[in-house]
Amino acid sequence: MSRYDVDAVVVGAGPNGLVAAVTLAEAGWRVVVVEAQSEAGGALRTVESTLPGFRHDVGASNHPMAMASPAFRALGLESEGLAFAQTDVPLGHPIAPGRSGILRRSVAETAERFGDDEALWNRVMGFFAPRWRQLGRAIGDPLHPTPDLVALGATSVWPTPWVLRALRDERSRAVIAGLAAHSIVDLGQPATALVGVALGALAHGVGWPVAVGGSQAIADALVRRLLSRGGELVTGTRVSRIETLPRARAVLLDTSPRDALRIAGHLFDARTANALHRMRYGAAVHRVDWALDAPVPWTDPALADAGFVHLGGPADEVVRAERDVARGRMPDEPFLLLSQASRMDPTRAPEGKVAFGGYCHVPFGYDGDPVEAIEARIERFAPGFRDRILARHSMGPSALEALNPNLVGGAIDGGISDLRQLLARPRLALSPWATSAPDVFLCSASTVPGAGVHGMPGRLAAQAVLKQLR
Template structure:
């Protein structure tokens, strides 16, 4: 008789937990996943939160990292019907009403819009974009250096203002600062430029696609694969202590460090528990979704073609806003990241209407109401926007954490991705998924390589479990 009920238990069904479960199931392990919410998926959720027929993503919406991730590419989820949609203009960045910079799929076409910076953009973004497979592998496991990772680091392991010092065109400067702002940290910190360069390169290499039918489709495909392999998912069950789980060879926690301590802290060594206690969390997201009549009436006609929009202003304005947020202050004009997903995937809205949404960067744990300020900022660049609103749905930082407990204080990064916590995540180790207990593994975005729908924390944790126990 086996000493175990199953081979592996995964707590949490976000992208990393599901990728870990599928990886183990494909290796022949008996796997069960426990999810506290009534529906699985973590950040991979979508729903009709405004009006029937309008599908909005509850967290992640654009998926360049999923397209480039070795984890997702290895799984080949198109067999489960997963499809992505995109167009030739991944991003528009509004600088002033009617004046914008654009990132296009073609590095050459993008660079042509950046005047004096044309050659530099093509040399850097074009080169990395053409090597997106190698770049995806490098970023997916940054603790195993490759020539591409070293080249990326040498190019962009600097504070964003340092890299901006090489650029002269206001459009390229604004676009790069907006890309770097996805790090949601003070852009004066080291390595923030790396985020900007990577996202720009992936825009040229694989684009910024959306999942057809909503981000939930990614979770649905992973779940379909898992159940076809005999895996099981148990929803509506919150795990408080590891002893509540079935007996298993391995337990993988797709949770925040805080919840990992609650569940298994008594099994960890004091030094490992301290590393989880020390995890720092970054700024938060304040999300608003709208059902609108027609399309957003952008002053700049080119913005209507963009899949995603940054309302950030000049590079200097983006840097100032992100600095305020990092210091716990609410900027007068917060940086906005907006999704025009129904332009890419018409199934997300009724004909003649649009599912529109996005979020502002706000301080950790922010509890104010900035819906009016967000809509006023959009109105500045798209006069008449308010008149087209049919319904709205607000998800403030408190609601973000309620939706997904891993989003502590509304922070969507699993731990602020500054230079130290990009490497020591949650501690400095060549096997960041390993805990001090040989049968327990951490597989959330709080481990290397960090946030984003990559599935790589789950894949690396599962591979380590197979190596040690399989």
């Protein structure tokens, strides 16, 4: 008789934990996933937070990495009913009322509206966009550098202001600055421009789609695959110590470093424990969702077709806002990342209505209320916006952390992804998913390659388990 109850236990049913579980289950392992909340998904939640019939994503809403990720491409979740929808205009970035930078799926159509930067945009994005599969592999597994990762680094492993100096058109400058701001660090840091170029290339290559029905649909598809492979999901069970889990050959923790230490820290040596203790967190987010009785009345009509809107003004204003947040100050003009998901997916709102929402970056653990500043900023670019609000729902850092403990201090990145901590997640090692306890592994966004709905920390952790324990 086996001395194990199951082959593997995964603690946490976020996208990385679920991908790890499915990867092991498809390798023939008996897997159980234990989740503290009443349903799986982690930050992949879609809820009717404003009014009945209006479905809002709590965490990520746009999913270019899910399209390009080797983990999701290998799983083929369309067979589980997962579908995506998008527009030919992934992104709009208002610079001033009536004037915007527009990023279209077509590289050429985007570049021709960027004036003096047309040739440069065509050259850079025209190289990377068709190579989105290779780009997805390179970003998803940076510990094994490829020629594409080297090329991306050589092009953009610089602070964003350095790259902005090479651009002359205010529209291309604003678009790159807004894309780079997804790094959630001071844009004066090295490698922030890499994020901007990579996200821009993916917008051209695969688009910025939304999951039909909401981001929760991605988690639901992963759960269906897990169950179809004989796996088990246990919800509503918070794990306090590893000894309370079923006996298993391997335990994978899709948790924050703080919770990993709480659950299994007594099994780790000093090096592993110190690495988890030292994980640094950057900016947090404050999320606001609105139920609207009509589309946002943008001054620039081109924004009506955009799936997502970076409301940040000129590039220098974006850089300034992100610098303030990184230094613990709430900017007067916050940079907003807004989703017009119901423009692409009509299931998100009742007919004729609009589910609109997004977030701004705020200092770590920020306890203020930026809703007035957020709405005033939208109103500037869309006069009459407030008149269309039927209801709103606001979640600051503490509320987000209460919903998902992995969002420590309201930070959505699992630990700041600056150059120092980009690969040292949680420590620099050939297998950062392994710990000093031979049967305990880490698989959250606090491990390589970091945040994003791509499932790669889960896939790589599961592969490490199979390699080490098989």
